[in-house]
Amino acid sequence: MRKGLSLKWVISGSFLLLIAVVLLIYSQLLSSYSVRGLLYTASAMMEEEALYFVRHYKKDPSLPPPQNYFFSSVIGKEALPPKIRQLLDTPPTLSFGAVQVFGELDADGQDEVKAILAQPLGDGKTLYMFDVDHDHEEGGEVETPLSDAYLDHELNSVNFISLAVFVPALIIIVLLVWWLVRPLGRLAQWSTTLKDPNAVSSQRPNFRFKEFNVLADSLAQSVQQVQAASLREGRLLRYTSHELRTPLAVLKANLELLALQSGGTLPPPLQRIERSVLNMQRIAETLLWMSRERLEPLPEEAIDMAKLFNELIQEHRYLIGKRDIELILDISNEPCRLPPTACRIVVGNFLRNALQYADEGSIEITFEQLQLRIVNRIRDTSQPEESSDFGYGLGLELMRQLCARLGWKIQVVTEQQRFTVTLDFNTTEPSASPQEHAEGDASEIN
Structure with missing residues (x-):
């Protein structure tokens, strides 16, 4: 280094x-x-x-x-x-x-x-x-x-006075800088120990200067606030893991019982409930996994993208409703190995947004060389910026974070009532959040 x-x-x-x-x-x-x-x-x-x-x-x-x-x-x-x-x-x-x-x-x-x-x-x-x-005369130079x-x-x-000024000034400057910078170096060294919660709660060393002491107190207070926020977030994740998985599992089990009682097919209202439960379960798993800060990569499996898109289209076809929307698929059969659940969540989210907020017309879905591209027409809106009310705000931001964690690249282009999402599965260096949660027993994606 x-x-x-x-x-x-x-x-x-x-x-x-x-x-x-x-x-x-x-x-x-x-x-x-x-x-x-x-x-x-x-x-x-x-x-x-x-x-x-x-x-x-x-x-x-x-x-x-x-x-x-x-x-x-x-x-x-x-x-x-x-x-x-x-x-x-x-x-x-x-x-x-x-x-x-x-x-x-x-x-x-x-x-x-x-x-x-x-x-x-x-x-x-x-x-x-x-x-x-x-001087130029003969014998004239005297x-x-x-x-x-x-x-x-x-x-x-x-010359002596110049050196007498230069050398002591240099010595005084070196001593003065050493006197001023040494506490700053101690402050920087002490700040590296603030990762340990016990070091934050311990007594701050005296840095000789009032300004450095005030800066050290502010730094320690900021670290304590960040650590408290991390602890609150960790508790929230544990509560989410325990409290949400239980009702989701109960809903899923009861829906399976109702399906058996009705001959294997649920009525449309219960089908919507089943799809919502499944989406909640996947979103909860995604959020919990993203918050775990696990550095090891997710296990990859061979995925048939054509089959995956057919399944996702069948699951989300109800979103089309009575609109005249044509799906144009161009899915390559090239082999690819990707984390199956993460891939299903990301692709399903983009497809869901495309089907739910597309205007009448066509939706183009292409997949080639590990690059997915979804193009759809959107309704005219007076809001030039992305909005959660319009459907691409929170969901798109969540997918950005998930893809950043996985090393996938997303490009979103909105122009002339056309919304284009390009997802490149070619893995780059994954990004990591600065916070690390040592606790939490959330479900892992596999």
């Missing part, structure tokens, strides 16, 4: 995945915004230097543009290096006030990024200030061991 996933590991794994995604996003945003922070610092320095130059340029227009190790400046766009002029003709990647940043931002510093500032001087001229990259060491230390601190 394939085992399902543990709830504890599903919840803890989900939280772990969530924390991992948050840390991944945090790491990506940290590197991106670190670069942005450095660019913002550089742009603020350039803008402050440009404003300082503007103040002094107004006093002395011959003042040369500011130059230092980190950035250079010129007056007029024509004085810019060709590469810088080309960048100004393209849209910037970022803008920090008067400073425009060109190029892709990369936390590793592999791609070249240029920051260019354009500051009007008030006399129609413009001061252009741009950062200078000395190592800053102290600063690099500080940056590495800060980055390592960030």
Whole structure:
């Protein structure tokens, strides 16, 4: 049997995945915004230097543009290096006030990024200030061991903080899930013992949480109600077995005595009583057998379906009355082995409904390859749904349950005043009711 996933590991794994995604996003945003922070610092320095130059340029227009190790400046766009002029003709990647940043931002510093500032001087001229990259100059790459060491230390601190958040969070989540799910597992394990009536009446274990205790009490109460209903049903079945079989047997014996006294033939009123007694006896046997939950299959015998239909038609012909109904039979002589009494009950029920509620016309009965099909016309009715008053409600539902227990398949189709019942005797997996009655001495079908 394939085992399902543990709830504890599903919840803890989900939280772990969530924390991992948050840390991944945090790491990506940290590197991106670190670069942005450095660019913002550089742009603020350039803008402050440009404003300082503007103040002094107004006093002395011959003042040369500011130059230092980190950035250079010129007056007029024509004085810019060709590469810088080309960048100004393209849209910037970022803008920090008067400073425009060109190029892709990369936390590793592999791609070249240029920051260019354009500051009007008030006399129609413009001061252009741009950062200078000395790494590509001969001997221009400068190592800053102290600063690099500080940056590495800060980055390592960030990684340590990430792990310090991740690992304890994982441990806390696992412990929290274990603390919450463990009572749920105990509840599930305890619920499997409720099949025993003694376990239901015993004291419920304490599941630590109020909600679990309330759920356990409700579950135990529901099981007790179901068991009480099963006991009541079992008693009803025993009473049905004892109390109904006795009057049915008395009626059947007295009808046999009356038949002997009248020369072997009963008058029509007594014949109707005899048929009703026989139907009651078969229905009682069917209900009792269905309620016994017997898992062993019913004994099968070779059945002559043509002979069975002839007997059933003779038994139920009185239902036709004065209506003009033609029976069209197409019964195959193929051998079949079926439970005789169950087969007689099901087929007799369908035939009885067909004869009793059919409109004038024909009733088609076919049996081939273990499949029975009964088609008859029905009277016009304003009720689109099946109704017990119309004759197919309770009886049809009872036959559905019986056939489901035997593994037979039923298909019912109602269309344009035609009622079609198809019964497939090819056995499938029988269905079983969840209730089991240990008691009851109902008669078995054989």
